[in-house]
Amino acid sequence: MKGGVGKSTLCANLAWHFAGMRNWTRRVLVIDLDPQFNASQYILGVSRYQTDVMAACAPTVWDIFEQQSRAPGLRAANRSLTDSVQRIINFNGGGYVDMIPSQLELSFTLKNPSQKEHLLSNFVADIEDSYDLILVDCAPTESVLTTAAYLTADNILIPVKPEFLSTIGLPLIRQSLTDFERSYRKAVGVSGICFNMCADYAPEENQSKTEVRALSAAFGWHVFDEEMPFSRSFPKGAREGKPIFWTSYARSNVSAKVSAFCNAFGGQIGL
Numbered sequence: 001m002k003g004g005v006g007k008s009t010l011c012a013n014l015a016w017h018f019a020g021m022r023n024w025t026r027r028v029l030v031i032d033l034d035p036q037f038n039a040s041q042y043i044l045g046v047s048r049y050q051t052d053v054m055a056a057c058a059p060t061v062w063d064i065f066e067q068q069s070r071a072p073g074l075r076a077a078n079r080s081l082t083d084s085v086q087r088i089i090n091f092n093g094g095g096y097v098d099m100i101p102s103q104l105e106l107s108f109t110l111k112n113p114s115q116k117e118h119l120l121s122n123f124v125a126d127i128e129d130s131y132d133l134i135l136v137d138c139a140p141t142e143s144v145l146t147t148a149a150y151l152t153a154d155n156i157l158i159p160v161k162p163e164f165l166s167t168i169g170l171p172l173i174r175q176s177l178t179d180f181e182r183s184y185r186k187a188v189g190v191s192g193i194c195f196n197m198c199a200d201y202a203p204e205e206n207q208s209k210t211e212v213r214a215l216s217a218a219f220g221w222h223v224f225d226e227e228m229p230f231s232r233s234f235p236k237g238a239r240e241g242k243p244i245f246w247t248s249y250a251r252s253n254v255s256a257k258v259s260a261f262c263n264a265f266g267g268q269i270g271l
């Protein structure tokens with residue numbers, strides 16, 4: 001319920017971390033569930049997105065939602081929904097990152113959303129045994145795509161930028177979860193709140209963290225002690241299509257903090 005808090009950036013870095021960092025050798029799938037397709041561009045890189053998704057007319061997450069109408073990616077001969085899963089990188093230890101990219105036309109699904117909320121979770125049920133971790137990158141506004149994400153997920157991770165507007169957003173996301181659980185009779189856990197873009201000096205930041213911690217305690221939500229620092233390496237990584245720990249000038253203390261958060265998240269969800 002809040003844009004630009006670092007959802008896509010965090011999602012991409014978590015994927016790379018668990019597939020190939022240090023002792024992690026997990027099989028990871030990232031599903032880009034945002035018509036803005038930022039996670040696709042970040043993880044694939046902008047030029048590979050153009051060639052392997054757009055020019056190749058590859059099926060994307062849009063095809064999963066429009067499978068009855070056979071969206072363009074499925075029209076080519078012999079293509080199935082499983083062709084929407086692209087292998088991004090194999091790490092030496094055996095871990096890998098796969099991705100289901102998104103495309104702008106996913107916004108058409110928002111105009112005609114009826115009966116489509118179960119299509120993603122149905123598809124994921126068929127392929128989930130191939131993965132240890134499936135990350136779904138959500139759009140900032142609530143829609144049928146949010147419901148599809150809740151139906152697919154066991155847990156949600158909530159990145160929070162420590163500023164005043166975040167405190168307003170948290171009750172909205174709780175209401176959204178409560179409404180969902182009542183309508184669909186499925187529980188979705190909250191794996192925790194991740195403070196992102198922390199600079200560690202502003203009084204406003206500390207005030208916001210205090211308020212978020214109080215709200216989270218009232219909601220019964222975990223708040224990670226490990227925080228993600230503010231760093232220019234994140235936009236730099238997005239430009240280069242690289243994890244934070246591979247960017248050309250990521251300071252080692254930034255990489256270490258990102259690793260610490262990722263490891264804590266892995267522990268929290270029992271990975």
Ligand SMILES: Nc1ncnc2c1ncn2[C@@H]1O[C@H](COP(=O)(O)OP(=O)(O)OP(=O)(O)O)[C@@H](O)[C@H]1O
Pocket residue numbers: 002003004005006007008009010034036038138139140196197198228229230231232234235236238
């Ligand atoms: N820890 C960080 N420090 C500095 N910049 C960051 C950090 N995390 C993300 N960014 C930058 O902030 C911007 C927004 O990040 P991102 O796209 O991940 O947010 P989002 O929550 O996915 O946005 P949206 O709601 O539009 O999907 C990007 O330019 C990204 O590079």
Ligand SMILES: [Mg+2]
Pocket residue numbers: 007008009034038039137138139
């Ligand atoms: Mg995003």
